[in-house]
Amino acid sequence: MKYNLLIKIPLILSLIFFISCSNNEVKHYNSVDDKIAEVSIDAISIKVEDLHALLDTADILVIDVREGFEFNPGYIPVAVNIPRGVIEFKMGNDAFWENQMLYPPTKDGAIVLVCKKGKRSILTINALKELGYTNVRYLKGGFKSWETKYPLEQEKNLELTHDTGEEVGGC
Amino acid sequence: MKRLLYILSIVIIPQFIVYMVITRTDNQCVINKEGPTELKVENYTRKADRINIMVADHSKFEILQQEFERPQDVTLACLSCHTERHHELMANNHWTWERSEKLAGRDSIVSLGKKNIINNFCIGINGSEKTCVRCHIGYGWGDKEFDFTKKENIDCLVCHDQSGLYKKGKGVSGMPVEGLNYNIISQSVGSPKRENCGICHYWGGGGNNVKHGDLDKAMNSCSKDVDVHMAIEGEDMSCIACHTTENHVIKGKLYALSSEDKNRATCEQCHTDKPHNDKVLNNHGDRIACQTCHIPEYAKANSTKMVWDWSTAGRLNDDGSQIHESDADGNHNYLSIKGTFVYNDHVKPEYMWFNGLADHVLITDSITSIPIQMNTLMGSYDDKGENCESTSCSKIWPVKVHRGKQPWDPILRKLVQPKLWSKNKGDSAYWVDFDWSNSITAGMKYTDLPYSGEYDFVETEMYWPLNHQVSTAAKALQCTDCHTSSEDGRLAELKGFYLPGRDHYDFIEYIGILLVLLTAAGVIIHGGIRIVLRKNCLHSKEE
Numbered sequence: 001m002k003y004n005l006l007i008k009i010p011l012i013l014s015l016i017f018f019i020s021c022s023n024n025e026v027k028h029y030n031s032v033d034d035k036i037a038e039v040s041i042d043a044i045s046i047k048v049e050d051l052h053a054l055l056d057t058a059d060i061l062v063i064d065v066r067e068g069f070e071f072n073p074g075y076i077p078v079a080v081n082i083p084r085g086v087i088e089f090k091m092g093n094d095a096f097w098e099n100q101m102l103y104p105p106t107k108d109g110a111i112v113l114v115c116k117k118g119k120r121s122i123l124t125i126n127a128l129k130e131l132g133y134t135n136v137r138y139l140k141g142g143f144k145s146w147e148t149k150y151p152l153e154q155e156k157n158l159e160l161t162h163d164t165g166e167e168v169g170g171c
Numbered sequence: 172m173k174r175l176l177y178i179l180s181i182v183i184i185p186q187f188i189v190y191m192v193i194t195r196t197d198n199q200c201v202i203n204k205e206g207p208t209e210l211k212v213e214n215y216t217r218k219a220d221r222i223n224i225m226v227a228d229h230s231k232f233e234i235l236q237q238e239f240e241r242p243q244d245v246t247l248a249c250l251s252c253h254t255e256r257h258h259e260l261m262a263n264n265h266w267t268w269e270r271s272e273k274l275a276g277r278d279s280i281v282s283l284g285k286k287n288i289i290n291n292f293c294i295g296i297n298g299s300e301k302t303c304v305r306c307h308i309g310y311g312w313g314d315k316e317f318d319f320t321k322k323e324n325i326d327c328l329v330c331h332d333q334s335g336l337y338k339k340g341k342g343v344s345g346m347p348v349e350g351l352n353y354n355i356i357s358q359s360v361g362s363p364k365r366e367n368c369g370i371c372h373y374w375g376g377g378g379n380n381v382k383h384g385d386l387d388k389a390m391n392s393c394s395k396d397v398d399v400h401m402a403i404e405g406e407d408m409s410c411i412a413c414h415t416t417e418n419h420v421i422k423g424k425l426y427a428l429s430s431e432d433k434n435r436a437t438c439e440q441c442h443t444d445k446p447h448n449d450k451v452l453n454n455h456g457d458r459i460a461c462q463t464c465h466i467p468e469y470a471k472a473n474s475t476k477m478v479w480d481w482s483t484a485g486r487l488n489d490d491g492s493q494i495h496e497s498d499a500d501g502n503h504n505y506l507s508i509k510g511t512f513v514y515n516d517h518v519k520p521e522y523m524w525f526n527g528l529a530d531h532v533l534i535t536d537s538i539t540s541i542p543i544q545m546n547t548l549m550g551s552y553d554d555k556g557e558n559c560e561s562t563s564c565s566k567i568w569p570v571k572v573h574r575g576k577q578p579w580d581p582i583l584r585k586l587v588q589p590k591l592w593s594k595n596k597g598d599s600a601y602w603v604d605f606d607w608s609n610s611i612t613a614g615m616k617y618t619d620l621p622y623s624g625e626y627d628f629v630e631t632e633m634y635w636p637l638n639h640q641v642s643t644a645a646k647a648l649q650c651t652d653c654h655t656s657s658e659d660g661r662l663a664e665l666k667g668f669y670l671p672g673r674d675h676y677d678f679i680e681y682i683g684i685l686l687v688l689l690t691a692a693g694v695i696i697h698g699g700i701r702i703v704l705r706k707n708c709l710h711s712k713e714e
Contacts, residue, residue, distance in 0.1 A: 066499070069499065072499075073498050073499045073504065074498055074499070116499070117517075144515050147478075147498075148477055148478055148574075151480055151513050152511060161496070
């Protein structure tokens with residue numbers, strides 16, 4: 001009897017220890033950066049140089065998930081603006097894509113998400129994966145990275161922007 | 172029975188160790204994020220112990236109650252009591268805009284400063300002095316004829332005004348705007364505050380935080396998230412707390428514009444060269460500048476200019492008016508007079524070896540490589556110990572790199588100085604006439620330098636070592652920010668030396684794996700033999 005207990009107790013404790021490790025509850029993060037750090041482990045990125053090269057050769061859909069007021073002053077040519085808040089509703093919306101004069105994205109089609117610096121894109125990847133889109137990447141460093149590397153290769157919707165006026169300062 | 176307990180312990184203990192390893196966060200190395208120990212501080216009076224030293228009440232002085240017709244008269248009034256101060260000021264770089272420098276890698280000593288340096292922002296002041304000298308501590312520098320020996324031309328107020336009313340005008344050779352009340356202004360004077368220094372050091376290059384990236388108007392009143400030293404709720408340090416000044420000699424030099432490693436304002440002034448309680452961290456100071464870990468990002472409050480491409484300048488509206496376009500954050504990304512810009516905020520620095528010495532491209536230099544390095548920071552991993560090339564060996568520094576495209580002479584292979592500013596059309600100034608050929612011809616003629624008559628645009632880079640916008644210890648870089656094999660590691664691009672955690676030697680790693688396998692095999696073989704022979708052992712014991 002005593003001998004049996006000596007075997008069972010450690011094994012049961014061991015089992016409890018590992019069962020307690022599995023976590024089915026909603027995970028809480030201290031900050032959005034902590035969440036991004038965890039989500040980014042599974043998120044696949046693409047560098048600006050690679051995207052630049054691919055745009056000329058590959059069939060790739062670039063979705064800019066920034067808000068319209070951020071998109072209009074400057075965006076990657078060919079990018080479609082779908083703010084992060086409505087992306088799930090637009091992806092399968094034929095009328096939206098017709099309005100963009102594009103075919104709706106296929107589930108296995110190549111998609112690259114762009115935002116200002118990459119964080120919002122990382123958080124958006126899971127939303128698309130959950131809708132069945134399997135080939136989604138994000139632009140590393142976001143539009144700021146593109147703009148720094150290719151400052152003259154961007155488009156603007158100037159009619160939708162409001163300029164602040166003359167530059168001030170020392171010169 | 173004891174043997175059974177041992178076996179079960181062997182089952183649980185490894186599980187526990189594995190659990191601890193897989194749940195270990197990245198930052199659990201040397202540094203305790205929650206409760207960092209305070210850095211050592213010497214030669215510094217804490218805010219709580221500071222005594223507010225009042226300057227004399229200047230409103231009582233009769234000489235400052237006279238009716239001033241010109242700002243120069245204020246200067247003469249100042250000098251009537253503060254006699255001989257003008258000698259100190261006239262020797263100061265803020266007045267001369269040049270100093271003798273031995274450029275690293277060259278034998279000759281040159282006179283170098285804002286007066287004649289070429290940069291990749293507004294290029295240079297020659298021919299455009301009337302507007303550029305808005306940041307000169309003088310009155311009337313409009314052209315080469317300015318008299319640097321005339322003491323009444325010193326502008327005392329730009330540094331010492333505490334009324335907040337004093338302001339220099341645009342395009343008026345450093346003169347103040349019209350309509351100032353010099354009685355109120357001159358009677359308010361005191362030691363320079365952040366606003367006095369910032370009016371030029373924040374706004375250089377044509378806008379707030381354009382040049383440095385770590386000097387921003389937000390630092391006039393900031394939180395610890397922007398700068399731990401200057402935070403209003405923290406130590407609330409002024410610029411001159413570090414840039415200590417005696418007889419108008421100010422400690423500290425702009426790294427991007429200085430070539431010799433002297434008269435630096437350093438962290439060690441107060442924090443000593445062993446500021447941490449942890450020996451490993453202190454040892455890092457041998458090859459890592461304090462700034463590298465403690466300035467993990469810059470432009471924390473407002474964006475800084477990262478790219479300036481002059482080649483697109485000159486596009487105008489159909490009616491001939493100038494174009495202003497802004498990015499999503501409200502920073503200009505196109506101006507007819509200046510071309511295309513890219514701004515960014517919360518920027519991660521680039522990292523370079525730097526020993527305090529630098530070279531600078533002079534307008535007379537022939538260009539040998541492109542992109543042109545407007546300033547070259549000297550240093551390398553091998554610059555250490557007995558091989559030190561300067562008084563301080565090379566350390567890894569955080570740097571803002573400003574990339575540009577600016578006019579040059581492709582025939583003579585030299586940078587050029589265009590004339591940019593004029594009040595009037597037809598004066599060959601680019602910002603008015605939008606004609607590069609005329610403006611470069613006029614600028615080169617003004618500087619008495621040859622110009623082939625042909626121009627093009629060339630890529631440039633300028634390096635700005637970072638010193639301000641220091642983070643709290645909790646937000647400083649952690650071990651794994653650098654000691655990682657990830658391509659996102661802070662030092663991923665800094666090659667040529669072995670960095671633990673980043674670099675791998677296959678040979679050594681294979682030996683390590685082999686040792687682990689041999690150890691495991693030894694354990695299994697040994698254990699197997701014990702199990703096989705167990706019966707005999709037990710029997711022998713029982714016997």
